[in-house]
Amino acid sequence: MSLIDLAAVSYAYARGRNVLDGIDLRIEAGRNLGIVGESGSGKTTILRLLLGLAQPTSGQISFRDEPLDLRNRRFMRGFRRSVQAVFQDPYSSLDPRQKVADIVAEPLRSLKVDTDIEGAVARALASVDLPLDTASRYPHEFSGGQRQRIAIARAIVSQPELVLADEVVSALDLTTRIRIVDLLKTLSENTTLVLVSHDIGFVTLLCQDLIILERGRIVEQGPARDILSAPKHPYTRRLLDSTPRLPDFA
Numbered sequence: 076m077s078l079i080d081l082a083a084v085s086y087a088y089a090r091g092r093n094v095l096d097g098i099d100l101r102i103e104a105g106r107n108l109g110i111v112g113e114s115g116s117g118k119t120t121i122l123r124l125l126l127g128l129a130q131p132t133s134g135q136i137s138f139r140d141e142p143l144d145l146r147n148r149r150f151m152r153g154f155r156r157s158v159q160a161v162f163q164d165p166y167s168s169l170d171p172r173q174k175v176a177d178i179v180a181e182p183l184r185s186l187k188v189d190t191d192i193e194g195a196v197a198r199a200l201a202s203v204d205l206p207l208d209t210a211s212r213y214p215h216e217f218s219g220g221q222r223q224r225i226a227i228a229r230a231i232v233s234q235p236e237l238v239l240a241d242e243v244v245s246a247l248d249l250t251t252r253i254r255i256v257d258l259l260k261t262l263s264e265n266t267t268l269v270l271v272s273h274d275i276g277f278v279t280l281l282c283q284d285l286i287i288l289e290r291g292r293i294v295e296q297g298p299a300r301d302i303l304s305a306p307k308h309p310y311t312r313r314l315l316d317s318t319p320r321l322p323d324f325a
C-alpha cells in the first residue's frame with residue numbers, strides 16, 4: 076500500500092531557483108526509505124514537503140491516494156496523526172520549559188486525540204526504553220541520546236504509520252548512535268520510517284529502499300541492496316567511497 080506519493084514535484088524557496096526538481100517518489104507501508112545526499116542536496120526540503128509544512132511549487136503530493144490538501148482541516152488532522160517527525164538536534168528540538176510528559180503528549184493535545192493521554196505517554200516512554208519518572212522531569216536533565224529518545228517518544232505517541240527522521244544520529248557519539256539504530260529497528264516493526272542522512276552507511280542499516288539526491292534531483296533510486304552492490308551513478312560511488320565501512324543490509 077502506498078502511504079505518500081510525490082509526482083513530478085518541484086520546489087523553490089521564495090523567488091529562488093528550484094531546490095527540488097521533478098521528484099517522483101512512492102513511500103510504501105512497511106518499506107523504510109533512506110534519502111541520502113550531500114549537504115544542500117534538498118533532503119530536509121523533501122521532508123518538509125512530506126510533512127505538509129510546505130507546498131510544492133509544481134507537481135502533486137498524495138496521502139493514501141488522495142491529494143494532500145493543506146486547507147482541508149479534517150484531512151490534515153488525520154494526516155498529521157499518521158505522519159510524525161524527529162529532527163537532528165536533540166538540544167534545540169525540545170522546549171526547555173516543558174516537562175517531558177507535556178512534550179511527549181503535545182501531538183495528542185494539538186491533534187485533539189480522544190485518548191488516555193497519561194497512559195499513551197507512559198507507553199511511548201516505555202517503548203523508547205526510558206523510565207516512567209522521565210515524565211516529570213525537564214529536558215536539560217537528560218543526555219543527547221536520552222533527549223533523542225524523548226523526541227522519538229513524541230513522534231510515536233499518536234501511533235503514526237510513518238515517522239520521518241532528519242539526521243537523527245549525527246549529533247550523537249558512536250555508542251549512542253548504535254543504540255538509537257537498534258531502537259529505530261524495533262520501532263520499524265510497526266511503523267514505516269523515512270530516514271534522511273548524508274551517511275549512506277547509517278540509512279542502509281535500516282532501509283530497504285534508497286534514493287540518492289544530488290542538487291535537488293534523484294540520481295539513483297531503488298532497493299538499497301542493489302544500489303550498494305552496483306552503484307550506477309558516479310555521485311553514489313563518491314558517497315559510498317566516503318563511507319568508512321559497508322554495513323549489513325537491512
Ligand SMILES: Nc1ncnc2c1ncn2[C@@H]1O[C@H](COP(=O)(O)OP(=O)(O)OP(=O)(O)O)[C@@H](O)[C@H]1O
Binds near residue numbers: 091094114116
Ligand atoms: N529557508 C530557506 N530559504 C531559501 N533557501 C533555502 C532555505 N532552506 C534551504 N534552502 C536552500 O535549499 C537547498 C536545499 O536545502 P536543504 O536544507 O533541503 O538541504 P539538505 O540536503 O537538508 O542539507 P544538509 O545536509 O546541510 O542539512 C540549499 O541550496 C539551501 O541553501
Ligand SMILES: [Mg+2]
Binds near residue numbers: 118
Ligand atoms: Mg538538512
